[in-house]
Amino acid sequence: MLAQYKLTITHRDEKKSMERRSFGSVILRWFDRCIPAELKVDQEELRKGRLLFGFNILLFAFTVSLAMRQGLSPEGLHKHFPALAISSIVAYAFNITLLWWRRSTRLASYVFMGQLFVVMSLLVIVTGGIASRSMPILALYTLLGFFLLGLKGGLAFGSLIFIEIATLGALASFGINMPQWATGSTIQRDIIASVNALVFTAFLGWLYETTREHFTKALTESLEENKALQIQTLTAQKTNQLKNEFLAMMSHELRTPLNAIIGYSELLKEDAEEQQLDAFMDDLDKIHGSGKHLLLLLQDILDLSSLDIDGYQIELSTFCVSELIHGLELQLETPLLKHNNTFRVEGIDLSNNSIPITSDVQKVRQILFHLLSNAIKFTEHGHITLRVAIHPQTVQFSVIDDGIGIDESLQKEMFAMFQQGDSSSTRRRGGVGIGLALVEKLTKTLNGSIEVHSVKGEGSTFIVTLPNQPTPNAASTKTDA
Known part of the structure; x- marks a missing residue:
């Protein structure tokens, strides 16, 4: 597919190169x-702009040549020709200026059609009215209206021409004749008029x-590019799906032996304690801790992959916030001590076990766990605060720390997969940039x-706002007493 796309682009570039050498493209x-x-x-605006500019140049030349071929009798057109030519130059120049000034082809087209209507009407009137040999150009005027202004504009200016023809015809029927300023050879004037009409x-x-x-x-090139982009998008989506499926499969396969390692390390710790083998306890603690850390990492990858593969399913339940936070405190007790941080909860009384909210308890637990873990990881000898605000329709969790903070330039990208706010800090403290990506998706x-x-240097505050009510796209709803 990619090779076909490149071939299409190459073929298109070759066509463009040939077009640049053509006379029409030069013009x-x-x-x-x-x-x-x-x-x-x-x-579409470019097309109308080209038509408008070309018509202005063409009709300027046509107006001048039409005036010159009228015969220029001593008492006739030559007296008015300088004024007519100058007026045409000013009118058409003003129209191009208006196009640049207002940046609107529609406005410039209306002004141009109005100018042209006045010029052609005067030309018809001073060359015999209804009997003027310039009458056929009125039909071309209507055609210009359709080209520049579409159906409604063409019909509007066509109606003006119809009214003009009807008026001149009515005047002629009552014996009111228009002036005839053109003199000279009729055949010569007819030939010149025909040539002008043909050229125009x-x-x-x-x-x-x-x-x-x-x-x-x-338009065709744009459609081809869109089609190629669609193919690339579908290919990328398929690749991403295969990647997620592979990650999910590998995470699942790795968890089985890893659970065995964690289990055996716990048994060895118990045996070492019973036999008072203190020399081995430190190494066994490291094995057990590293296994637990790796298990959490695999669980995060599995959760991310599951969200992308299986879709966003919600299992609602009504649960107690204080009980959820108590459980998180127990999980985070060790890392809090490791980094010498204190932890407090604001906004609710943890001794009150009747503070219910309705949401997906597992997803809320994961969100808070990762936010609190991040806050603890990047704070040393500081304070971690979890602020809870429960409202009838929403519940808001704010995780506040006074740690290293995040540079403003990195804050927009920090929720991307495997993105790390500060790679040097992350290397020292651990982590691969999955937690915040999972938090955002959840x-x-x-x-x-x-x-x-x-x-940066002062700390961070993460604010999560969740609906405190069942949602229409929930997969199932449970209620815990």
Whole structure:
């Protein structure tokens, strides 16, 4: 799949290289230099900007040539030609300026169509009205409206042309004739008019079709890139799933012999105590402690893999917060003593065994255990505080320490898998960056939120907010007396 994707990109680059050498691409690149950068982001805006710029240049040249070919009789058009030419230059230049000023092809298109309507109406009126040989260009005007403004805009300006034609026809039927300023050879004027119309129509068609082709190619390339990205995403998801399944399988397989090692180390400790073999007690304690630590690490990996593979299943139960915290105190007693830290609970009375909340007790225990373990691990001779705030709809746990803190630049990435806030500190204190990733996933599983406030060198505060009520996507609900 990846090779096919690279081949597609190479083929696309070759096509782009060929397109750059074509005459149409040269003209469009010249047009693009005159279009604001903001409009080039959206392909539709870029298409309209190209059309608008091309039409302005073309119609300026067309207006001047049309004025020049009228015959320029002494009493006729030559008196008004300088004013007409200058007005056209100012009008079209203003339209391009407006496009850059307001960065809006729609506004510039409406102004352009209004300018063009005035110019063409005057041209038709001074060259004979309903009998003017310039009448066919009014149909092209309607076509421009559809190109630049879509269906509604094209119909609106087409209606203006219809009203103008109907008005000129009505005036002619009542014998009211428009002035005829053009003189000279009728055949010559007709030939020039036909050539002008042909050039205008051909340029209009070429510009529209070239722009449409570039737009279609850009859309096709975008679809191809999206398809390639989808393939890459699916491949990455499949790889990630296989990785999680492998981690889960290996964690499960490793736990069996590890439990045996922990069990035998406990038996050996008991035998050593009975036989008063004090020389072996220190080594046996290290074996037992290392085994327990490795078992916790494997359990974390297994939990993370299970969340990714099996989905987020919640088992609700109503349990007592104080009993949960008592259990955590017993688990964390040894590391607290090891790091010479004190621990206190705020917000609830631990002697009160009737403080119920409703959530997944196992997931809440894991969340608090990892947050408290992290706080203890990165605090020496300090204080660890667990603050509990229970509300009718939510329960909030805040784990506060006065340890080493976390640098602000690392706080956004600290919940990523295997991410460590400070690699040097982690190497000294242990850990591989799984705990906080698991905490975040468990919190999201319970439809909760987690935030961190930390100052390097002063300590950290982790705040977990969980819903204190059953959730619709719970897998099952239990109630403990």
